[in-house]
C-alpha cells in the first residue's frame with residue numbers, strides 16, 4: 001500500500017514528508033494506522049546524526065530513515081502467528097521490542113531484551129528485512145523499528161503494548177517513551193521514596209515525567225533545573241517545588257534545603273549529556289545517593305572527568321537507564337491507570353499538536369525550547 005511519512009534523507013538535513021510503499025505484515029508483524037506521535041529529542045538526535053547505530057555499522061549508512069518511535073495507533077491487520085492483537089485494537093509502540101523469552105525478559109528486565117537491543121539496527125526485528133520502501137524502490141529504515149512519523153507503519157507484534165480502548169489516543173502516545181523513561185528514572189532507577197530531595201536537570205518531555213515520578217514517589221523537595229524560563233515555570237505544574245536556571249544555582253538551593261546533605265537522587269535528562277555534566281550532577285548528589293544518566297550522549301563522548309576520590313569515599317551511585325528501567329508490557333498499562341485515576345498528567349504535557357506536514361516547524365519548536373512535548377496528531381491531516 002502507499003502511505004506518507006517524514007523521512008530523514010541525510011544526517012543534519014530537514015525532515016522530508018513523502019509518499020512511500022509499505023509491504024503487508026509478515027509473520028509476527030502488525031500493520032498500524034498511527035493516531036499520534038510524540039516528538040522526542042532522540043528523534044532529532046537521529047535526524048542530526050548525533051545518535052546512530054553502534055560502532056561497526058557505519059553512521060553514514062543510517063538514512064534514509066522514517067522517524068518517530070513514540071506513538072499510539074490502531075491495529076489494521078495482523079500477520080501470521082500474531083495471537084495477541086486483532087484489527088481495531090488500540091496500542092502504544094515500544095521502542096524496545098520485547099521478545100518475552102530471553103534471559104532479561106524472563107527475569108523482569110524487559111528493557112534489556114536481546115531483541116530490543118537491536119533498536120538502532122536496520123530491518124524488522126522479525127527477520128531483518130524491510131517493509132518500508134521509497135517510491136523509487138530503496139529500502140527505508142524505520143526508527144526504533146517503529147517509524148511513528150508515518151500515517152501507516154508495519155512493526156513487530158513484540159514492539160506493541162495493548163491499551164484500554166477508552167484511553168484517548170493522543171495523550172497515550174506519551175506512554176510510549178517520555179513518560180515511562182522519565183517516571184522510571186526517578187521512581188525506579190533512582191528509587192526515590194518518601195521525604196527525598198530530588199534534582200532533575202533538563203525538564204523537557206523526559207524531565208517533566210521524571211518530576212512526576214519523583215512527586216508520586218513521595219519526594220518532599222523536587223528541584224527542576226533548566227536554562228529556559230518556560231520550562232522552569234511549567235515544571236511547577238508537574239511536581240517541582242523549586243527551580244533553578246543552572247546547576248550552580250541549584251547547588252545553593254539544595255544545600256539550603258538539606259542543610260548541606262545534598263540530594264538523595266539526581267536525574268540528568270538534558271537535550272544531550274556533555275562531558276562536564278556528569279561531574280556537575282554528582283556534585284549535587286549526597287553521600288550514598290544516586291545519580292541517573294537518562295539523556296543521550298554523543299558517541300564521541302568517550303570519557304568524562306569525575307572527582308574519583310569524592311565518588312568513592314562518598315559511596316555514590318552513578319548509573320545509566322534505558323526506558324527508565326521500565327518493563328513495557330506491565331508498566332505502560334500501569335502508567336495508563338495512573339493517568340485514568342488523575343494522578344499522572346499527560347494532556348498537560350502536550351504544549352502543541354501538529355500536522356505531519358508541519359514536522360519541521362514542530363522540531364524547531366522543540367529545539368527552541370517552546371514545547372514540553374509536541375505531538376503529531378494524524379487526525380489533523
Ligand SMILES: NC(=O)c1ccc[n+]([C@@H]2O[C@H](COP(=O)([O-])OP(=O)(O)OC[C@H]3O[C@@H](n4cnc5c(N)ncnc54)[C@H](O)[C@@H]3O)[C@@H](O)[C@H]2O)c1
Pocket residue numbers: 039040041042045177181201202203204205206207225226227228231269270271272273293294295296297321322323324366369372
Ligand atoms: N535513556 C533513554 O531510554 C532515553 C529515552 C528517550 C530520550 N532520551 C534522551 O533524553 C534526553 C531528553 O529528551 P527530551 O525528549 O526530554 O528532550 P527535550 O528537548 O524535550 O528536553 C531537554 C531539556 O533540557 C534542557 N537543557 C538543555 N541543556 C541543559 C543544561 N545544560 N542544563 C539543564 N537543562 C538543559 C532544555 O532546555 C530542555 O528543556 C535526550 O538526550 C534524549 O535523547 C533517553
Ligand SMILES: [Zn+2]
Pocket residue numbers: 040041042043069070177178
Ligand atoms: Zn524517545
Ligand SMILES: [Zn+2]
Pocket residue numbers: 098099100101102103104105106112113114115116
Ligand atoms: Zn527478550
